[in-house]
Amino acid sequence: MTSLLITNIGELMTQDREHRVLADAAVVLEGERISWIGAASAAPAADEEYDAGGRACLPGWVDSHTHLVFAGDRTAEFEARMAGQSYAAGGISVTVDATRRATDEELAQLVTARAAEAAAGGTTYLETKTGYGLDVDEEARGARIAAKVADEVTFLGAHLVPDGWAADDYVQLVTGAMLSAVRPYAQWADVFCETGAFTPDQSREVLRACRDAGLGLRVHGNQLGPGGGVQLAVELEAASVDHVNYLGRPDVDALAGSWSSWDSGAGRRGTVATCLPACDLSTRQPLAPARKLLDAGVEIAIASNCNPGTSYTTSMGFCVATAVLQMGLTVHQAVRAATFGGALALHREQGNDDDGARAVGSLAVGHRADLQLFSAPSATHLAYRPGMQLTHAVWRKGIRVA
Numbered sequence: 225m226t227s228l229l230i231t232n233i234g235e236l237m238t239q240d241r242e243h244r245v246l247a248d249a250a251v252v253l254e255g256e257r258i259s260w261i262g263a264a265s266a267a268p269a270a271d272e273e274y275d276a277g278g279r280a281c282l283p284g285w286v287d288s289h290t291h292l293v294f295a296g297d298r299t300a301e302f303e304a305r306m307a308g309q310s311y312a313a314g315g316i317s318v319t320v321d322a323t324r325r326a327t328d329e330e331l332a333q334l335v336t337a338r339a340a341e342a343a344a345g346g347t348t349y350l351e352t353k354t355g356y357g358l359d360v361d362e363e364a365r366g367a368r369i370a371a372k373v374a375d376e377v378t379f380l381g382a383h384l385v386p387d388g389w390a391a392d393d394y395v396q397l398v399t400g401a402m403l404s405a406v407r408p409y410a411q412w413a414d415v416f417c418e419t420g421a422f423t424p425d426q427s428r429e430v431l432r433a434c435r436d437a438g439l440g441l442r443v444h445g446n447q448l449g450p451g452g453g454v455q456l457a458v459e460l461e462a463a464s465v466d467h468v469n470y471l472g473r474p475d476v477d478a479l480a481g482s483w484s485s486w487d488s489g490a491g492r493r494g495t496v497a498t499c500l501p502a503c504d505l506s507t508r509q510p511l512a513p514a515r516k517l518l519d520a521g522v523e524i525a526i527a528s529n530c531n532p533g534t535s536y537t538t539s540m541g542f543c544v545a546t547a548v549l550q551m552g553l554t555v556h557q558a559v560r561a562a563t564f565g566g567a568l569a570l571h572r573e574q575g576n577d578d579d580g581a582r583a584v585g586s587l588a589v590g591h592r593a594d595l596q597l598f599s600a601p602s603a604t605h606l607a608y609r610p611g612m613q614l615t616h617a618v619w620r621k622g623i624r625v626a
């Protein structure tokens with residue numbers, strides 16, 4: 225197995241349990257794992273050496289919320305929104321029509337290109353969802369294509385009630401034939417719990433059926449107004465509730481309470497609040513209260529939510545910069561949310577040489593060798609020089625991918 229020493233790292237932000245940030249550091253990759261981290265002056269010899277030239281090194285981004293399986297775009301809807309119209313769930317049906325018209329080859333090519341774009345921007349672990357098929361065959365097709373490209377696949381048959389369906393009948397389809405068809409390809413289930421999509425009761429029914437089928441749970445909640453999504457996510461011990469734009473005190477308290485028995489890396493995980501800064505800008509919603517959530521003791525993640533309706537970007541760097549500049553996070557907190565936080569939201573933050581399922585989202589011995597180098601001496605430049613392309617090199621499972 226070949227080893228690679230990456231040395232002369234100006235700043236190494238590990239996002240490990242101790243939140244270490246090392247200056248003049250080095251890291252050794254051995255196969256797909258990290259085998260050593262420390263001061264460059266103490267680094268062991270390796271088969272190959274890479275001089276980072278004083279650049280900053282971070283874990284690769286963990287993008288825990290995307291919708292990459294789609295065809296067409298929604299430029300006209302975006303333009304109308306920028307002219308003052310508000311976002312509504314109904315726009316999803318435009319993408320459903322375009323996606324159903326695409327051939328398998330076209331759809332696979334689109335998803336692959338989007339995942340490659342994400343990797344070029346430093347994303348090394350990627351979740352993606354179905355949700356633009358909305359019938360049994362189309363949802364299964366979306367999941368099958370997603371599973372070839374993404375690290376984690378989420379079943380989002382409950383994205384919108386399609387035209388011509390009564391909501392309760394559609395919920396029966398989602399929890400019956402659709403779930404069975406998608407199940408072989410998915411690890412997670414999600415539901416859009418919002419006015420215009422699914423009520424909390426309908427969402428609960430979908431999520432319970434998916435949990436009984438062995439899927440982990442996630443929720444789109446409190447995006448367009450106050451609602452029951454957050455409370456439902458906590459009630460069902462979902463891994464994450466995403467969007468979280470409109471939160472009352474009871475919502476923040478419920479999320480914080482879910483983390484009360486967790487000790488930064490050990491114990492029962494709570495429900496992560498996943499913030500989607502690019503989506504908040506594109507929909508002109510109030511930004512998710514990331515600062516308030518952190519202060520209350522809630523674990524947060526930052527994800528791109530790449531989709532054609534509300535957030536057509538895979539750029540996690542942009543999301544991190546926005547979280548710093550607009551949501552009041554420090555650079556370290558925002559990077560943590562986009563790496564360790566994403567891993568936590570996907571239950572992938574633990575694991576080392578002992579148990580085989582290597583952790584992602586943080587840099588430590590035994591963790592997966594997923595990391596990125598920036599064309600800058602510190603991660604601070606992400607927010608200090610917003611909009612600049614700062615990705616210099618990316619390794620995923622120890623292999624250089626960008």
Ligand SMILES: N=CN[C@@H](CCC(=O)O)C(=O)O
Nearest residue numbers: 315316416444529531533534
């Ligand atoms: N909010 C629900 N789903 C997507 C948007 C889907 C769409 O508008 O196409 C989101 O996460 O923002």
Ligand SMILES: [Zn+2]
Nearest residue numbers: 289291444529
């Ligand atoms: Zn989404």
